[in-house]
Amino acid sequence: xxxxxxxxxxxxxxxxxxxxxxxxxxxxxxxxxxxxxxxxxxxxxxxxxxxxxxxxxxxxxxxxxxxxxxxxxxxxxxxxxxxxxxxxxxxxxxxxxxxxxxxxxxxxxx
Numbered sequence: 497x498x499x500x501x502x503x504x505x506x507x508x509x510x511x512x513x514x515x516x517x518x519x520x521x522x523x524x525x526x527x528x529x530x531x532x533x534x535x536x537x538x539x540x541x542x543x544x545x546x547x548x549x550x551x552x553x554x555x556x557x558x559x560x561x562x563x564x565x566x567x568x569x570x571x572x573x574x575x576x577x578x579x580x581x582x583x584x585x586x587x588x589x590x591x592x593x594x595x596x597x598x599x600x601x602x603x604x605x606x
Contacts, residue, residue, distance in 0.1 A: 503602070505571045505590075512590060513601040516581075518559070520606070521550040529587070529605040545592065562592040564600060 502511040522529055545562040552558075567588040569576070576582055585604040592600050 500601075503572055503576060505567065505602070514588075515601045515603050518550055518561075518603045520553045521559070522553075523548055524551055527553075547594070560594055561603075562594055563589050564592060565590040567602065 500513045500515055502513050504511050523531065545564040547560055548563050549558050549560045567590060569582075569586050569588070571588075572582075582604075585606050587605040588602050589605060590600050590602050592598070
């Protein structure tokens with residue numbers, strides 16, 4: 497089950513949904529998100545946004561997402577820090593589902 501909530505990020509007026517549907521999903525061969533743990537890795541890509549396929553923890557399901565922008569926990573409002581579910585979440589990405597173009601949302605890299 498997915499639990500979503502919307503947040504304004506970095507004092508911007510737009511709200512983005514924080515999608516937990518992909519919690520625990522990771523790129524093939526990188527279950528700890530080590531290759532994508534740094535904002536510099538995707539920002540160096542000449543391809544914007546970068547298409548990455550995430551796989552479910554059991555490896556049976558895959559989903560392509562367009563990765564737009566790296567975010568740190570500091571981009572979220574102070575109320576975000578008080579949520580128990582976010583205690584161990586530090587890195588995030590603003591992504592887009594290619595099947596729903598133009599709708600950006602945020603996923604935790606956890």
